[in-house]
Amino acid sequence: MSKPFAITLKPGTSLANLTGTWRSERPVYLDRLPPCNNACPAGENIQGWLFHAESGDYEQAWRVLTESNPMPAVMGRVCYHPCENSCNRAQLDSAVGINSVERFLGDEAIKLGWKFAAPATTSGKKVLVVGAGPSGLSAAYHLARLGHQVEIQEAGPLSGGMMRFGIPKYRLPREVLDAEVQRILDLGVTLKLNTKVARIEQSMKEGNFDAAFLAVGAHIGKRTFIPAGDATKIVDAVSVLRSMEGEDKPMLGRRVVIYGGGNTAIDVARTAKRLGATEAIIVYRRTRDKMPAHDFEVEEALQEGVMIKWLSTIKQAGEGEITVEKMQLDDKGYPQPTGEYETLAADSVVLALGQDVDLSLLEGVPGLELKDGTVQVSSNMMTGHPGIFAGGDMVPSERTVTVAIGHGKKAARNIDAWLRGTVHQAEAKHELAEFQNLNTWYYSDAHQTVRPMLDIIRRQTSFDEVQGGLDETNALFEARRCLSCGNCFECDNCYGVCPDNAVIKLGPGKRFEFKYDYCKGCGLCVAECPCGAIKMVAEET
């Protein structure tokens, strides 16, 4: 035995005394579900990819991210980031700027040319994806990675769906979209443009497809009856935005009235401004707090000089002007007419009242259930017709790019199971990591980094991107603001604070283990774990 300095006799050791027997409760390590992950419609493991970003390993972060979502550069621009709304750090100072770190990772990947790993196996199965919007692209990506042969048939001349023909360039530059679509196609996905699927069953039969995923979106602008003279130009918002991608830009005139209160209305108004309109006025029948558009978008539009007439409906459109009626909210918050009228100068009226789904490709398919103009799907994203799955805007749900991408992922996993004759079992959700589970003493105080905005003149006159990205230093800073809710980030606190040396440190990436022979069950490790990744459970008696 090599004895410590100056010791000649072998001392009896306290290791003979197994103090673990004193315990009535034992600590156990666990992974709790971070609220950001829980809120992400695309099912991203946000805390998981931030963990790698924190150490500056951006490629690994991007790889973990893209296990769920193949389009982080797009997502980091257009996602409404429900993750940030539920981020625990908001209760401390301000939410982690998850969206801006995501964008940074997406942009790094494009800049440095990171590619997806080729699928490890091939299944020999063929899947048809209808529509190259976010939902279709996401499904194609996940199906390809699972080894299936995928063909996307797209009616339009270019990929992207509403990401290209709806969302304006100043929010999503097309080079970014193109780069992320191309990376999906590089996995061996076939994309057939200008190929409208007229009858789904026929297209499946012709191409010998084993299954299909439908993601045709919602493209038919809703109309409302407005008595109008011949001279008034009334157009719908999706057509206006779509024509922005063509050779001939829409002719809206100098005074443009937009009717509606959603994000689309805002996008059209801001687009009209950039096309040279002196006045872009949104007419909306309710109040600002009732508006479906997000507050930050309303704010940005107002900054750019867009005007909004609250509590108003359009009654009539005449030559060069329209008549609006003032509304009043009743007790239940519904707008009611007041009989008071006003005229507004208008060269054109753009209707932004929502979109309907074109379901004609489903005609004659047995077993389907249609409701309110959408296709019903069960929890595995399959329609009532075996082998035909659907997602995105055409099924009942919130209509966002993120939800569409989440549907694509979920459908792909279920299609994969269905093709193999099994049922996909989603992993059981872990218990939520709540703010009370954290010991926030241990985190440095640091507020969210603000992203740079383009100057106002260029925002009003060009289609240059409005919101800038973070650079490496502030992206790293922002990632490190993450509290790692519910998931060990190897801060060594448990290893340090145990008065009984009953925690073994297993080394980088391997976390820790308890020595239950000596753990007395004091619970200090649980109390001092910053991120709530340990809990006490009663010992069986």
Added chain:
Amino acid sequence: MGFQTVKFYQTGTFTVGNRLLAPDERSVQADENRSNSINSGHRACQGCGEALGARYAIDAAMAESNGQLIAANATGCLEVFSTPYPESSWQLPWIHSLFGNAPAVATGIAAAMKVKGRHEVRVVAQGGDGGTTDIGFGCLSGMFERNDDVLYICYDNEAYMNTGVQRSSATPPAARTATTMPVGSEPGNVFGQGKNVPEIAMAHNIPYVATATVADLRDLEYKVRKAMRLHGARYIQIFVPCPLGWGTASHDTIRMARLAKETGMFPVFEAEHGEVTGVVKIRHKVAIEEYLKPQKRFAHLFGKHAHPETIARLQAIADRNIRKYGLLDEGGNQDV
């Protein structure tokens, strides 16, 4: 200047370790190969602050002295729970003689090492607050006055815990102990008595005096390592909550130490040759009630027969510490 906190690496230097810091910026306790000077199997209570504080301190001293360290221990919990014959938890040469003579024993060891020319061997003495501020006080003052080459560490749990929670000269006013019952118009320990040994040590003009708590490991390690690089008499008093004696939950030991510091009740500072050279500022100031309430030894101040005036007097002590040591930054918060 005191220990420099690392500003922003997620948890900076607040946590024991931090995978984002360079290896040489990490703590001794984060090291997989730390010496674990008091090993598992010791008989300290669940959540013992003293066992924790002793491992923090002696591991740091071992790291700084390359393992060439001898410890002399006063009687008290630390000695009793670590070394019931024939077992010991200690992983270094360790000697226990009497309750009150640990400083003198350490002085003797240091002298012997000097005579033998073993200059690399360093000596620590350690004991509880009773052993230090009361019964061993004469030996301690002598050790200071002779500037013997010993680092003395006092683990302050504010009473004689090993014999069943009797009052010591480090017991705070109003705290109930077995010998200061909560009866009469001024229940608990008296105001206006007791000793502030860190300040008495400073009055000896010794090279180094510091206070620390088990709630701030990085500061504690910094102070022990710094003390070990110096020679002559050095004194560190470490605040170590005692779940049994204070009537607190075993998982609250570190929280209580943090609150003692954040309220100003236990000022954390360092001094060289009798002058304060650094203080650890309060990060998020809290009122004294938050510290008192979870402790059963102060329970008589709350509830039906509450003593708000006594609580106010304790707050006044904390406020005085804050003023005296400058514990609050302008703005009150030390990190970005």
